Amino acid sequence: MSAAGPRFADELAAFAQGAIGAGLSPEVHALIDQAAQLQDQPTQAQSLLEQARAAAPRHPAPLIALYRFHFYGHRLEQALVAGEDALAVARTALGSSFGDEPPSDDEARHDAAVRFYLFALKALAYLHLRLGQLDEAKGYLHELRRLDPRDHVGGGLLSHILHRHRSGSAPTSDYPVRGWRADAS
Numbered sequence: 001m002s003a004a005g006p007r008f009a010d011e012l013a014a015f016a017q018g019a020i021g022a023g024l025s026p027e028v029h030a031l032i033d034q035a036a037q038l039q040d041q042p043t044q045a046q047s048l049l050e051q052a053r054a055a056a057p058r059h060p061a062p063l064i065a066l067y068r069f070h071f072y073g074h075r076l077e078q079a080l081v082a083g084e085d086a087l088a089v090a091r092t093a094l095g096s097s098f099g100d101e102p103p104s105d106d107e108a109r110h111d112a113a114v115r116f117y118l119f120a121l122k123a124l125a126y127l128h129l130r131l132g133q134l135d136e137a138k139g140y141l142h143e144l145r146r147l148d149p150r151d152h153v154g155g156g157l158l159s160h161i162l163h164r165h166r167s168g169s170a171p172t173s174d175y176p177v178r179g180w181r182a183d184a185s
Contacts, residue, residue, distance in 0.1 A: 028056045032065045042073060058089060060116055067123065076127055083123045090117040099147060108152045118144060118153045125158050129165070137162055145180050156180040 035048035049069055052062040063086045070079035091098065093113050107114045121144040128137035141162065144155040156179045 087120040122155045
């Protein structure tokens with residue numbers, strides 16, 4: 001990834017740090033913290049999270065907070081929008097050629113920006129499953145499998161759930177915790 005030049009490498013490193021919370025201004029951090037204290041006032045909490053997102057549009061932390069806010073509030077359509085935004089931000093940070101070839105095993109296991117992208121794909125697949133949008137879920141799972149063939153982020157389990165749902169079969173205890181279905185595509 002460093003072949004893209006030092007400026008790009010610096011931006012990617014900054015994004016990776018951001019994916020784990022570094023580089024967030026104290027003001028934006030305070031907005032996210034304030035929103036967390038307002039779980040019983042979702043309108044005010046959402047406003048604070050949107051302010052945080054506007055103040056740090058390329059930082060992953062406000063996106064993660066907004067996604068969680070909607071997800072745990074059972075507003076799955078809004079969580080889907082936040083997840084799509086997260087995927088776009090990660091895609092921009094990783095560069096337009098990201099995904100032409102799957103990331104290395106080491107990148108899939110340790111690179112924060114790559115993992116953020118993979119987890120965003122997994123989140124979008126999950127949300128589409130929950131919303132009954134099985135073809136969309138399958139598309140995200142297909143891309144996740146292509147980029148994470150060793151299933152480091154655990155998308156394989158969602159593939160098993162999708163297959164079970166489509167086949168109408170009951171859950172069995174022999175589903176692996178990780179790993180892609182041999183017949184999934």
